[in-house]
Amino acid sequence: MFVAVLTWQSLSVRVPYVALGPGPTVDTLGSVQTDEGEQPIITASEQYRTQSAGKLQLVTVRVYSEVELARAIFYWLSDEYAVVPRELIYPEDQTEEQIAQKQTEQWTQSQSSAETAALRVLGQPVRVVVTQITPGSAAEGVLKPGDVIVAVDGKPVTSAQNLAAQIAAKAPGAERELTVTRDGKEEKLKVKPGDGGQGNAFLGVSLEQKQDNPYDVRINTKGLDIGGPSAGLMFALGIIDRVDATDLTGGLNIAGTGEIDDDGNVGPIGGVAEKVIAARDNGATVFLTPSSNCPAAKSNVPDGLTLVKVNTLDDALNALKALREGRTPELC
Known part of the structure; x- marks a missing residue:
């Protein structure tokens, strides 16, 4: 009887595991x-x-x-x-x-x-729109709020995440060509992204994704x-x-x-x-x-x-x- 009680108690003890x-x-x-x-x-x-x-x-x-x-x-x-x-x-x-x-x-x-x-x-593409420029950043004086960033070095920008990845693909200071739509017209702009920390290039802009539904x-x-x-x-x-x-x-x-x-x-x-x-x-x-x-x-x-x-x-x-x-x- 004593062994049975001990066995039951041991099997009833909660263990530091979970089941999925x-x-x-x-x-x-x-x-x-x-x-x-x-x-x-x-x-x-x-x-x-x-x-x-x-x-x-x-x-x-x-x-x-x-x-x-x-x-x-x-x-x-x-x-x-x-x-x-x-x-x-x-x-x-x-x-x-x-x-x-x-x-x-x-x-x-x-x-x-x-x-x-x-x-x-x-059939509804994402538009990556600049909403704010960080003072002192590479984007200052190049980009403007309202700009839609269409491509980086000719490669289409499909999302804000995609833009960040494209910019980070090259070292800070490397010249990049941005294709933007500004006031309904397409423009090509040169920019040298700065160092956002840990050697990662960044533009210095706030972005908003817009998409029709x-x-x-x-x-x-x-x-x-x-x-x-x-x-x-x-x-x-x-x-x-x-x-x-x-x-x-x-x-x-x-x-x-x-x-x-x-x-x-x-x-x-x-x-x-x-x-x-x-x-x-x-x-x-x-x-x-x-x-x-x-x-x-x-x-x-x-x-x-x-x-x-x-x-x-x-x-x-x-x-x-x-x-x-x-x-x-x-x-x-």
Whole structure:
């Protein structure tokens, strides 16, 4: 009896680990239940709005934050869960409120970048507009508020992030040619970006991104208890599908994941081994996978789920087109 009690107590002790398991999936082409009733997740003005036969599901990971030894052993032995040190999910130098706030900020940014990337595909380019000049910077006397920076050394500027990367690609002091639109006229200007610190070149301007949204597309996430950046790719595809006359899904149940930036680059995310299980459990047959996540996804991919490798939003669109045409896209 004494041994049994000790065994039970030892197995009931909480361990400094958390478990990650398959979480809920959400069809970005579907609806969500809110306090105001059921509402579409992605909307567009009626004149552009289309319907599709399939699904574009974002997938999530469920975190089990309080884990006893017995349950940790169960999770460890299961193919559907991962057990990781608690500090990887809840860093000791951050409060739970700080972690939640970061997750919320990433969630909001993922929607903004998804909209930007999707609208570009739909024919609405980003305009990078100068709003302010830093006194004493290289831009002073060269650029003016209201200038739209179109290109650097002849290479198109597609976003504020892209502009910063192009400027930083050469050492401070190197002469650069900026193509700008000023008062409706195109001009070419010479500038030598200064040192912004740590040897990185910078112009010394504040910027604003502007982009037309004639379709009035909106993402409504009320009622979704989700955080983090990994829904970006599926939101972008959902926006395009909502407006484009083509049914991107081809009637398939497609799931996927991946952080996205304003230029449509798709980055890796965490928990992909659990997300492929969530996708399978919710009927998906295709999983759009950031290329860096392919090894982890392949190690745990369930039967009947095809892993498609993507690096960009264009890759995902091309893969979906291949599937609709009966061709095989690039796989993990």
